[in-house]
Amino acid sequence: MRFIQVGVGGFGQRWVSCLKESRDAQVVAMVDVNEKSLEAARESAGYDKSVCFKSLKDALKAVKADAVVCVTPPKHHRKVVVAAMKAGMDVISEKPMAASFIDCKAMLRAAEQTGRSYVVSQNYRYQPETWTMADLVRRGTIGEIGQVNVDFIMGVDFGGGFRHAMEYPLLVDMSIHHFDLIRFITGLDAVSVTGVAWNPPWSNYKGKCSSSIVFEMNNGAHVVYTASWCAKGQFTNWNGDWHVEGSKGTLVYRNNVITHYDVPEVYKVKKTREVKMKSPGKMSQEFVLNDFVKSVKAGKRPRTDVYDNVRSIGMVFAAVQAVKTGKRVRVLDAETERMIRNK
Numbered sequence: 001m002r003f004i005q006v007g008v009g010g011f012g013q014r015w016v017s018c019l020k021e022s023r024d025a026q027v028v029a030m031v032d033v034n035e036k037s038l039e040a041a042r043e044s045a046g047y048d049k050s051v052c053f054k055s056l057k058d059a060l061k062a063v064k065a066d067a068v069v070c071v072t073p074p075k076h077h078r079k080v081v082v083a084a085m086k087a088g089m090d091v092i093s094e095k096p097m098a099a100s101f102i103d104c105k106a107m108l109r110a111a112e113q114t115g116r117s118y119v120v121s122q123n124y125r126y127q128p129e130t131w132t133m134a135d136l137v138r139r140g141t142i143g144e145i146g147q148v149n150v151d152f153i154m155g156v157d158f159g160g161g162f163r164h165a166m167e168y169p170l171l172v173d174m175s176i177h178h179f180d181l182i183r184f185i186t187g188l189d190a191v192s193v194t195g196v197a198w199n200p201p202w203s204n205y206k207g208k209c210s211s212s213i214v215f216e217m218n219n220g221a222h223v224v225y226t227a228s229w230c231a232k233g234q235f236t237n238w239n240g241d242w243h244v245e246g247s248k249g250t251l252v253y254r255n256n257v258i259t260h261y262d263v264p265e266v267y268k269v270k271k272t273r274e275v276k277m278k279s280p281g282k283m284s285q286e287f288v289l290n291d292f293v294k295s296v297k298a299g300k301r302p303r304t305d306v307y308d309n310v311r312s313i314g315m316v317f318a319a320v321q322a323v324k325t326g327k328r329v330r331v332l333d334a335e336t337e338r339m340i341r342n343k
């Protein structure tokens with residue numbers, strides 16, 4: 001499959017090597033508004049100078065491609081993704097789908113109108129820890145999910161860039177991973193959300209970078225999510241710490257270990273064991289790319305395509321609305337529900 005990569009600086013480098021290493025992908029163009037990033041990426045991959053373009057429009061005039069990978073900052077995703085689909089290409093973009101829910105809905109509409117596949121890369125699903133937890137829940141190991149706690153505690157300085165200027169950098173650029181994992185691991189969808197967000201005095205983010213969010217899920221379970229990107233120590237890893245409780249027991253994920261508490265009767269722990277991790281096969285971006293190529297070729301819906309991912313990004317923008325207004329907010333509006341109903 002012939003690919004154009006748009007945005008090759010920063011995390012774009014991860015996709016440069018993923019596409020370069022893949023036997024299914026041939027990169028026919030690289031696009032970036034920053035000439036230095038473009039040249040560095042081209043050189044690292046060992047491509048000819050003729051693959052470099054300053055805009056997707058210029059690239060499309062010069063080359064024929066089947067797909068686009070978009071790794072620009074979130075506020076540019078809509079323009080790139082919609083233009084690519086309208087030009088007849090299938091698309092992978094980095095998370096989050098976009099920087100506003102208005103943009104997400106426009107991307108959903110464009111996918112529907114063009115009939116193209118649009119996948120949002122949710123790479124956190126494709127690692128042994130999260131894959132294993134989702135598998136255990138799916139197989140009924142802990143019964144029906146009733147309550148979940150997720151704590152993500154980190155202090156991360158990006159030294160400037162788009163995150164330090166965003167209104168809600170943690171919720172929009174980071175929590176999308178955790179909110180998507182909540183759906184993936186529990187197999188449930190979020191219905192409504194309440195929460196608060198704040199910025200501690202020492203934070204070097206302009207927007208609010210800590211939050212405490214509560215989701216109500218579609219089986220009545222509640223998920224409590226507490227997170228900070230400007231924490232002062234005792235950090236979790238990037239997945240966060242998880243406590244997933246069901247009618248038959250609990251899964252605890254902490255320090256890269258999953259522990260299963262078997263609790264068949266009310267609160268009496270019968271057995272505790274460390275769970276052996278399962279591998280998803282390919283990991284991370286490599287999994288996303290492989291699934292995308294295989295599904296598009298087979299005419300099937302890839303995982304985490306726009307119709308699925310709108311339920312995860314919907315959690316993000318509903319949470320933003322909840323912390324802004326102090327009110328309980330429905331995750332998806334009626335129009336979006338209608339658009340994805342039969343998918």
Ligand SMILES: NC(=O)c1ccc[n+]([C@@H]2O[C@H](COP(=O)([O-])OP(=O)(O)OC[C@H]3O[C@@H](n4cnc5c(N)ncnc54)[C@H](O)[C@@H]3O)[C@@H](O)[C@H]2O)c1
Nearest residue numbers: 007009010011012032033034037071072073074076094095
């Ligand atoms: N999945 C993950 O684990 C993960 C990790 C980091 C970043 N990301 C995501 O990747 C995306 C990019 O983040 P980043 O950290 O690489 O940002 P960045 O700012 O470091 O790099 C973005 C690149 O895009 C280029 N760019 C900006 N506007 C453009 C446009 N209109 N057309 C072409 N190129 C343009 C910039 O020049 C830069 O080279 C974001 O959506 C981010 O959330 C995902």
